[in-house]
Amino acid sequence: MEILLVRPDRHGRDILSVARHNWLQTKRIEEADNLIRYIHNECYVNVGRTKRVVHVRTIVQQYSSNIIRKIMFGSRYFGKGNANGGPGAEEIEHVDSLLTILNYLYAFSVTDYFPWLRWITDFDGHEKIMRDAIRTARKYQDRLVDERIQQRKEGVRVIEDDLLDVFINLKNPRLTADHIKAQILELMLATFDNPSNGIEWAMAEMINQPKIIEKAIQELDYVVGKDRLVQEYDIPNLNYIKACVREAFRLHPVAPFNLPHVSSVDTTVAGYFIPKGSHVLLSRPGLGRNPEVWDDPLTYNPDRHMKSDNEVVLTDHNLDMLSFSTGRRGCAGVLLGSTMTIMLLARLIQGFNWELPSNELHVNLKENLQDLSKAKPLLALAKPRLPHQLYTPGIRASNDPGKNKCRWRSKERKKKKDSKERELKQQV
Numbered sequence: 251m252e253i254l255l256v257r258p259d260r261h262g263r264d265i266l267s268v269a270r271h272n273w274l275q276t277k278r279i280e281e282a283d284n285l286i287r288y289i290h291n292e293c294y295v296n297v298g299r300t301k302r303v304v305h306v307r308t309i310v311q312q313y314s315s316n317i318i319r320k321i322m323f324g325s326r327y328f329g330k331g332n333a334n335g336g337p338g339a340e341e342i343e344h345v346d347s348l349l350t351i352l353n354y355l356y357a358f359s360v361t362d363y364f365p366w367l368r369w370i371t372d373f374d375g376h377e378k379i380m381r382d383a384i385r386t387a388r389k390y391q392d393r394l395v396d397e398r399i400q401q402r403k404e405g406v407r408v409i410e411d412d413l414l415d416v417f418i419n420l421k422n423p424r425l426t427a428d429h430i431k432a433q434i435l436e437l438m439l440a441t442f443d444n445p446s447n448g449i450e451w452a453m454a455e456m457i458n459q460p461k462i463i464e465k466a467i468q469e470l471d472y473v474v475g476k477d478r479l480v481q482e483y484d485i486p487n488l489n490y491i492k493a494c495v496r497e498a499f500r501l502h503p504v505a506p507f508n509l510p511h512v513s514s515v516d517t518t519v520a521g522y523f524i525p526k527g528s529h530v531l532l533s534r535p536g537l538g539r540n541p542e543v544w545d546d547p548l549t550y551n552p553d554r555h556m557k558s559d560n561e562v563v564l565t566d567h568n569l570d571m572l573s574f575s576t577g578r579r580g581c582a583g584v585l586l587g588s589t590m591t592i593m594l595l596a597r598l599i600q601g602f603n604w605e606l607p608s609n610e611l612h613v614n615l616k617e618n619l620q621d622l623s624k625a626k627p628l629l630a631l632a633k634p635r636l637p638h639q640l641y642t643p644g645i646r647a648s649n650d651p652g653k654n655k656c657r658w659r660s661k662e663r664k665k666k667k668d669s670k671e672r673e674l675k676q677q678v
């Protein structure tokens with residue numbers, strides 16, 4: 251991370267700058283469009299649209315991994331993909347390997363504390379599992395890095411169109427192929443679990459409390475309406491949607507502890523002396539569910555974040571909850587992480603009515619005690635709630651401000667094309 255995430259406070263450049271974030275917007279939107287198109291296709295049976303049971307976990311995980319693959323490599327798919335917008339076999343294997351790596355990254359391993367045991371045996375078997383999973387993920391990713399480096403060397407590719415191009419072009423510091431591959435794997439992991447885990451939980455909690463869904467829909471209908479899709483420029487006006495995401499991060503963090511840190515000096519925090527060299531682990535539920543800070547901490551209640559007139563944000567630098575953490579080692583992808591997570595929930599809620607499958611009375615909110623994910627993947631009935639044409643790529647409603655941009659661009663393109671044709675005719 252150190253080399254790649256050259257933040258202003260370190261190496262003076264920032265791979266995840268606001269300018270780059272804006273530059274990558276089209277790719278993110280393509281994935282947000284793909285998300286609802288895919289669910290919509292699932293709901294389309296014979297000639298009509300109907301309610302269909304959706305495996306929410308798969309959908310949110312694929313959305314998160316699609317986004318990072320798209321902004322990193324320019325494509326959602328490693329292979330041929332899937333005509334209906336869903337994952338192909340390669341993407342399923344890739345996501346499975348990321349999940350395994352993340353599980354074991356956070357797992358307690360005896361050899362982390364007694365490293366000499368590694369010379370005797372892979373004590374708890376974690377090392378082999380990790381190596382296998384990393385090999386699988388890299389089997390797909392590394393090939394693309396090698397190919398791209400070659401294309402740029404040969405001059406076959408000169409444009410900068412995705413983050414891989416940016417990495418290869420970095421000059422200070424210049425990255426080797428091995429560095430790029432390692433950094434890409436870390437970014438894949440960093441982007442993947444928080445948005446998907448947070449939104450699966452948010453959906454589960456919201457389906458159990460339909461009033462919360464109603465309120466979220468009201469906000470979306472008021473801010474966006476029903477004849478265009480919610481876009482990233484709507485985010486500042488979607489405080490309730492953001493409160494729903496923030497509440498999911500508070501109550502359902504992605505793992506029991508933050509990534510381990512080591513204290514570099516003797517220090518005292520809240521009256522506790524922490525000697526230099528200590529492993530410091532922050533308990534995420536300990537913070538987010540602390541009854542001294544939060545009223546009724548185990549209840550999912552987005553309104554608790556709506557108290558002031560301020561815009562709701564997902565960060566919490568006071569560490570009353572741990573979403574992106576804070577300080578020098580805090581999350582380097584706050585803007586991308588916030589944008590993709592908010593858009594995920596906003597699109598799901600705007601695009602579909604959600605209910606429980608008929609054989610269930612309420613969503614079972616039991617958590618997996620190891621990683622705090624939902625113990626059982628969320629299954630829910632989705633029914634499209636917007637006009638049919640909005641789910642189809644390329645067709646946008648007449649009052650979508652984005653559409654005028656496209657129209658303006660296509661007019662410009664047509665003008666250029668016409669004048670080129672005129673020139674050609676004159677030459678003939």
Ligand code: HEM
Pocket residue numbers: 251255266437440441444445508509572573574575576578579580581582583584586587588591
């Ligand atoms: C909702 C989404 C996300 C959440 C909630 C989140 C949260 C976090 C947290 C809690 C940490 C650990 C901070 C610490 O140890 O103190 C972290 C680290 C990090 N995150 Fe994120 N993250 C998200 C998305 C992303 C994305 C999209 C990226 C980049 C593409 C990213 C890149 C990183 C990096 C590079 C670090 C390590 C920073 C360092 O150690 O210097 N994260 N994130």
